[in-house]
Amino acid sequence: MEKKTPLRDDEILAGLCSNRKLEEDRALMEMYHTYFGLIKNHVLENSGSPEDAEDIFWVSLEVFWNNVKQEVFTLSSTIKTYFYSICKYKWLEELRRRRRKDDKNNPLEKDHQEIPADIDISGHMMEKEKHEWLWDKIRMLNQKCVDLLTLFYVDNESMNQIAKALDYSGGNAAKSAAYKCRKQLTKLIMEDPDFPS
Amino acid sequence: MPNFDKEYLHEQFLRGQLTTEEQSAFDKVLASDPAFAREVKAGELAVEGLKSFHLHQRIQELRKKGQAQQLPDQESPKEENKKVRLISIFRKPLALAASFALVVVASYFIYLSISSQSLYGRYNQHPSFSVTEMSSSQVYDLSRAEAAFKQGNYDITLSELSSYLSENPTDTLALLFQGICQLELDDYTQAREIFSQIKSGTSDFQSLGEWYLALSFVKEKDFDRARQELENISTNSEKYTQAQQLLNFLN
Numbered sequence: 001m002e003k004k005t006p007l008r009d010d011e012i013l014a015g016l017c018s019n020r021k022l023e024e025d026r027a028l029m030e031m032y033h034t035y036f037g038l039i040k041n042h043v044l045e046n047s048g049s050p051e052d053a054e055d056i057f058w059v060s061l062e063v064f065w066n067n068v069k070q071e072v073f074t075l076s077s078t079i080k081t082y083f084y085s086i087c088k089y090k091w092l093e094e095l096r097r098r099r100r101k102d103d104k105n106n107p108l109e110k111d112h113q114e115i116p117a118d119i120d121i122s123g124h125m126m127e128k129e130k131h132e133w134l135w136d137k138i139r140m141l142n143q144k145c146v147d148l149l150t151l152f153y154v155d156n157e158s159m160n161q162i163a164k165a166l167d168y169s170g171g172n173a174a175k176s177a178a179y180k181c182r183k184q185l186t187k188l189i190m191e192d193p194d195f196p197s
Numbered sequence: 198m199p200n201f202d203k204e205y206l207h208e209q210f211l212r213g214q215l216t217t218e219e220q221s222a223f224d225k226v227l228a229s230d231p232a233f234a235r236e237v238k239a240g241e242l243a244v245e246g247l248k249s250f251h252l253h254q255r256i257q258e259l260r261k262k263g264q265a266q267q268l269p270d271q272e273s274p275k276e277e278n279k280k281v282r283l284i285s286i287f288r289k290p291l292a293l294a295a296s297f298a299l300v301v302v303a304s305y306f307i308y309l310s311i312s313s314q315s316l317y318g319r320y321n322q323h324p325s326f327s328v329t330e331m332s333s334s335q336v337y338d339l340s341r342a343e344a345a346f347k348q349g350n351y352d353i354t355l356s357e358l359s360s361y362l363s364e365n366p367t368d369t370l371a372l373l374f375q376g377i378c379q380l381e382l383d384d385y386t387q388a389r390e391i392f393s394q395i396k397s398g399t400s401d402f403q404s405l406g407e408w409y410l411a412l413s414f415v416k417e418k419d420f421d422r423a424r425q426e427l428e429n430i431s432t433n434s435e436k437y438t439q440a441q442q443l444l445n446f447l448n
Contacts, residue, residue, distance in 0.1 A: 025259065032263065055348060058257075066252055135253070139325060142438060149243075186240050186243050196238075
């Protein structure tokens with residue numbers, strides 16, 4: 001039986017940016033099959049558990065995916081080097097968080113210096129706090145609003161397709177609902193004291 | 198230059214579809230109208246949030262799927278050693294018919310599995326795990342439970358919640374989260390017991406109990422029971438619209 005050919009770096013990146021679920025899933029699962037073992041070894045060798053490795057892998061994959069979807073993203077190394085750096089950074093961050101909590105020595109101080117200096121992660125790291133702040137606002141909307149806004153702004157679907165999918169009477173009704181939902185979300189954002197004036 | 202509507206420009210900007218002419222009109226409005234500029238900034242953040250929220254949900258979905266399938270770290274090397282016997286099915290009509298039937302049956306189950314999983318995934322937007330509301334007692338620190346819940350680590354959330362619930366068995370919100378975790382871990386019996394209890398009670402979370410009971414049947418692909426439960430969700434429920442939407446999908 002013919003063995004499935006692994007995806008090349010450029011194919012993984014193309015899949016992650018395709019906006020097509022099937023291709024995105026294939027690229028993400030390729031990342032899992034190719035790199036999970038590597039990340040697991042790193043975490044296990046640095047005071048972590050298999051569960052920690054799972055957490056770090058998926059959190060880092062989310063960061064990686066977010067980064068590659070940015071228009072300004074350029075990969076200056078291989079996926080392996082870049083992704084491994086993200087994972088190491090995330091694991092180090094987690095260990096530091098635990099150390100602050102436990103006030104115990106952290107064995108990874110040395111390891112941090114092993115992250116290649118030419119790989120700039122900080123600039124690409126997902127702005128986790130900002131996103132969680134935004135997600136809290138999104139969670140305040142009703143589910144239909146979230147679906148509607150996601151289909152319109154994330155999936156770039158047409159209003160007629162959205163109307164069919166979400167059971168609106170037509171494109172105009174969906175458009176008007178999308179406008180209201182967006183207004184509701186921007187209002188929630190603007191009314192938050194943390195929103196920059 | 199044509200006179201563009203501000204809202205139209207805002208929409209085009211958020212979708213990344215401004216033409217050069219529209220872009221220059223948009224820049225002028227932004228420069229002259231600070232209130233509009235502020236709203237555009239909020240709109241930009243909203244879209245950024247929607248995009249990252251969507252990715253976050255997809256990753257969680259994939260992670261759950263991976264856990265359910267017990268994904269291997271790497272492809273098993275044994276795979277390479279498997280010997281495959283190729284049989285010319287055209288010489289064997291019975292084998293051909295059996296293969297066809299197998300493909301049809303397998304496709305049906307794959308379809309059922311994908312559709313119910315994605316349907317459940319579309320509706321399993323859980324409420325925020327609110328520690329301050331739940332931990333009235335000073336003794337319990339539920340921050341680990343909260344963090345674990347946010348990351349989709351439901352088994353950890355469950356173990357963190359269990360000691361709290363043993364002391365506070367009537368905390369309906371904590372019970373609800375216990376049920377949600379059990380549902381996510383496919384422990385349908387336990388989850389339904391909790392949701393039914395909440396549904397038949399008089400707490401503020403009664404409608405969530407009804408909703409999650411219905412969702413548990415969606416997740417387990419028992420669509421008839423799911424329909425029955427969804428049809429019972431009254432118009433006063435906060436989940437009525439979603440229930441109707443889900444019913445439309447199921448019908």
